[in-house]
Amino acid sequence: MDIQSRKRELFKEFAPRLETTSTVSKIYISFLIAIILVGIYAFYLQMSEGQIVTGMRDNVVWGIYEVNFILLVCISYSGAFISGILHFFHTPWKTAIARIVEIITVLSLLIGPIYILLCMGRLDRLHYLFMYPRIQSPITWDIIAIITDIFACFIYLYLTFIPDFAILRDHCEERKIPKWVKKLYKTLAIGYQDTKTQRDRLHKITRIMSGIIIVLAIVAYTVLAWIFSLTLQPGWNSTIFAPYFIIGGLFSGVAFIIVTMYLVRKFYKLEKYIRKMHFKVGGIILLILAMLYGYFTFTEYFSRWFSHKKIDTDLLDTLFTRYFWEFIVANYVGILVPIGILFFKKFRTINWVTIASVIALVGIWINRYLIVIPTLETPYVPIQDTRVDYIFYAASWVEIALSFAGIAAFLLMFTLIGKIVPLVPMNYILDGHIETKKVEQKDNEKISE
Amino acid sequence: MKNKQTEEGETDRRKFLKLGLMTSLTAIAGASFVTSLAAQEEEVIKEPSGEVMRLLTPDGKIVEVNASNINKYPEAYITPEESRKGIPDRKFVMVIDLAKCKNARKCVEGCQKGHNLDYHQEFMQIKLIQDNPLAEPYWFPKNCMHCDEPPCVKVCPTGATYKREDNIVLVDNERCIGCKFCVTSCPYSARIFNWEHNAKFDDKSQPYSPETNVPGAVGTVTKCDFCPDLLRQGLLPHCAQSCPEGVIYFGDRNEDIVTNGAETVRFSELINKRGGYRHLEHLGTKPNVYYLPAVDKLYELEDGFDVNEEVKERYKNVPYVQELKKQGKI
Numbered sequence: 001m002d003i004q005s006r007k008r009e010l011f012k013e014f015a016p017r018l019e020t021t022s023t024v025s026k027i028y029i030s031f032l033i034a035i036i037l038v039g040i041y042a043f044y045l046q047m048s049e050g051q052i053v054t055g056m057r058d059n060v061v062w063g064i065y066e067v068n069f070i071l072l073v074c075i076s077y078s079g080a081f082i083s084g085i086l087h088f089f090h091t092p093w094k095t096a097i098a099r100i101v102e103i104i105t106v107l108s109l110l111i112g113p114i115y116i117l118l119c120m121g122r123l124d125r126l127h128y129l130f131m132y133p134r135i136q137s138p139i140t141w142d143i144i145a146i147i148t149d150i151f152a153c154f155i156y157l158y159l160t161f162i163p164d165f166a167i168l169r170d171h172c173e174e175r176k177i178p179k180w181v182k183k184l185y186k187t188l189a190i191g192y193q194d195t196k197t198q199r200d201r202l203h204k205i206t207r208i209m210s211g212i213i214i215v216l217a218i219v220a221y222t223v224l225a226w227i228f229s230l231t232l233q234p235g236w237n238s239t240i241f242a243p244y245f246i247i248g249g250l251f252s253g254v255a256f257i258i259v260t261m262y263l264v265r266k267f268y269k270l271e272k273y274i275r276k277m278h279f280k281v282g283g284i285i286l287l288i289l290a291m292l293y294g295y296f297t298f299t300e301y302f303s304r305w306f307s308h309k310k311i312d313t314d315l316l317d318t319l320f321t322r323y324f325w326e327f328i329v330a331n332y333v334g335i336l337v338p339i340g341i342l343f344f345k346k347f348r349t350i351n352w353v354t355i356a357s358v359i360a361l362v363g364i365w366i367n368r369y370l371i372v373i374p375t376l377e378t379p380y381v382p383i384q385d386t387r388v389d390y391i392f393y394a395a396s397w398v399e400i401a402l403s404f405a406g407i408a409a410f411l412l413m414f415t416l417i418g419k420i421v422p423l424v425p426m427n428y429i430l431d432g433h434i435e436t437k438k439v440e441q442k443d444n445e446k447i448s449e
Numbered sequence: 450m451k452n453k454q455t456e457e458g459e460t461d462r463r464k465f466l467k468l469g470l471m472t473s474l475t476a477i478a479g480a481s482f483v484t485s486l487a488a489q490e491e492e493v494i495k496e497p498s499g500e501v502m503r504l505l506t507p508d509g510k511i512v513e514v515n516a517s518n519i520n521k522y523p524e525a526y527i528t529p530e531e532s533r534k535g536i537p538d539r540k541f542v543m544v545i546d547l548a549k550c551k552n553a554r555k556c557v558e559g560c561q562k563g564h565n566l567d568y569h570q571e572f573m574q575i576k577l578i579q580d581n582p583l584a585e586p587y588w589f590p591k592n593c594m595h596c597d598e599p600p601c602v603k604v605c606p607t608g609a610t611y612k613r614e615d616n617i618v619l620v621d622n623e624r625c626i627g628c629k630f631c632v633t634s635c636p637y638s639a640r641i642f643n644w645e646h647n648a649k650f651d652d653k654s655q656p657y658s659p660e661t662n663v664p665g666a667v668g669t670v671t672k673c674d675f676c677p678d679l680l681r682q683g684l685l686p687h688c689a690q691s692c693p694e695g696v697i698y699f700g701d702r703n704e705d706i707v708t709n710g711a712e713t714v715r716f717s718e719l720i721n722k723r724g725g726y727r728h729l730e731h732l733g734t735k736p737n738v739y740y741l742p743a744v745d746k747l748y749e750l751e752d753g754f755d756v757n758e759e760v761k762e763r764y765k766n767v768p769y770v771q772e773l774k775k776q777g778k779i
Binding site: 051056058059061120121129132133137138139140227231233376379382383385386387 | 576577
């Protein structure tokens, strides 16, 4: 009975956000939709006129679509990794942030592959990838990995939603929630009655899935890194690319999660659940990852610079002359400033940790850009051409519009999910409550003995 | 935890496993059924049709021949399917004599004419390579190397690019999805991409064949193809035919013969006597285009700048060229 009343309390706490849409929220959603519409127009332009409307040309054939793809899929994989670990090892403070992490995982894995599809010249032949796949190609491995990962993360996310849907279904009759949403709760709760056997079974399944997701994330990550490192190109053909990508991705993922935590806490008024401790722990994890990531980046560039093979020095020349400021921001500012901020306990406050995360995110986007594009601008055979757009790459408005449209789509889907389900998992709060009750009971028994 | 037994005596777990097994078996059966349907389409092309044709032989006899065998004449249209098999018993190879090249660019123009390319689309490119700061640069005609271990073929996700038995690497523009992984993989920058729709793509006067590369398709990759349509007729590729200096030798490694149209030499002798080498050998791609070093060059470097301004501009970053410009020789 105690649990039932606790459920009713939780529902009363989270329900208001599900019912009303404030004016600010409406303006925000329309703004996002406007950006997405511009992106759809840009997409239409690209489909009708060909990829000539982008900045990609015969030497730099992969541009910021690839960069966005790597970054979003990195964030997704690291989200999967982190949520898997949070769940698998029963971390106590995962309660508030677990769902946010899982939603980020699924959403970025849905939006990331859109960018790689935009990079394809013939989208009308997309099904050829499934009709005539070549198993020897790293791209086929990546497709298998991403599809498997999408399924697994979706299933995992849904499993964590089931108990919440059950609570929402049980308590939503009196509320002003639209009818179709109430029906949605009922169908998606699939008859979960929160009996002990059901709860135990659900926990068991979720724990197994979380373990699977950790492994899947690492495998899928490695495959993505191999798309680059299995070629012969300077700057890509590195033996440590897979671990480098994993660490870089974890770094960007944690930074992204911290920023999302900050925004969700602020705009959904969840100060009670997302507390300073989460940011402190997030800050320490970000610090460790920043140091590891800086170590890997340093190793990569230092060994190339020291042994100065001609093709490597050509690449470093490009990086240090044409991309001088980008290099500084990505690999010095983007790594050292977060380390500097997070090193000191005094600075591990909510605001400072978020600032460090934003700087880290900007730095890592530029770092991914510097991995993809300068390599293509310094091939083995010199580009001897007169057309500037064939020598240097510059993103066109179509690519920039589509990049922003992707971010807007991500934010829109996140907001819409937040309208249907509370962003803090009620069942985890309940689990915590049940755990403390068990401990209390044991203590009472001991006292009565 | 006690297993709940249903009335039929099966546990929930067993039911679930059975369901999963049946679903996967159905899926596999369905998939193989679909692929066999697709394969049947291909088989239909390979099987000879029942049609026979009556022909007159040179001796004046009338013979009946199976209609599908008629298509083997040299100028025949080779479908994308057939182009995956090479010209039998050949291992094509090209030798480029850097000592004789003077940047006449006739190879570039001949290739562009033969493949209906635009001015800036070059399957054969002339680079100016300066090996080290003290050496004089040399003109370096570079086309696709048709490597024995092609990094481009390795990474193609749909099998749109393939290596044939006669050494030629082709691109099937009807299979290519335009992912450009092959373009990034090629260390010789041999491949180019069709970025926009071109009016010439709408030319339906001849059916598409990967052996001719005509007409192209937007959003696909294309490159030098060693002109197999000409090879089937016993002719040299467009570049070798067009070169006024006989720089480009083309031939067959199986017969150990290469020719530039004027002279025919033993391939192995040419490579051994003149020190033939392959570009970027250390990358392990095993290219099939050999280069004869630019020793005792026939022409001065300055003679190669007798071209239009736009082409001259391309080489402005080569240090020796800047020297020559300062000295007023160009």
